[in-house]
Amino acid sequence: MGLGKTVQSISVMAYLAETHNIWGPFLVIAPASTLHNWQQEIARFDTQYFQRMRWQYMILDEAQAIKSSTSSRWKALLGFHCRNRLLLTGTPIQNSMQELWALLHFIMPTTPSSMKRNFAAYI
Structure with missing residues (x-):
């Protein structure tokens, strides 16, 4: 914060x-507690570019909320079609290999399954 x-x-x-x-639109996902701040800041800019459905970038605030690949939030957000993804967090993540894989796979969903098998050897 x-x-x-x-x-x-x-x-x-x-x-x-x-x-x-690259004019977007851009998709920002944030917890309800920070939405008012995002709305105020974005309102200072022209928001017409943020209302489209074909996303160039997804910026996920409080990314520690998706450190489990079995969570419904992780699965729902992974379903958005985005060219690029950026994860933000100000909270230290007590990383396990599973949590790191969940975050890596989220930002690089086309990662080959062979890489996951190699990564899984450490989990």
């Missing part, structure tokens, strides 16, 4: 738009 993740994320989106002509 208070690390400036919201403003940094909006800055990344602005950078992508201005420098690389």
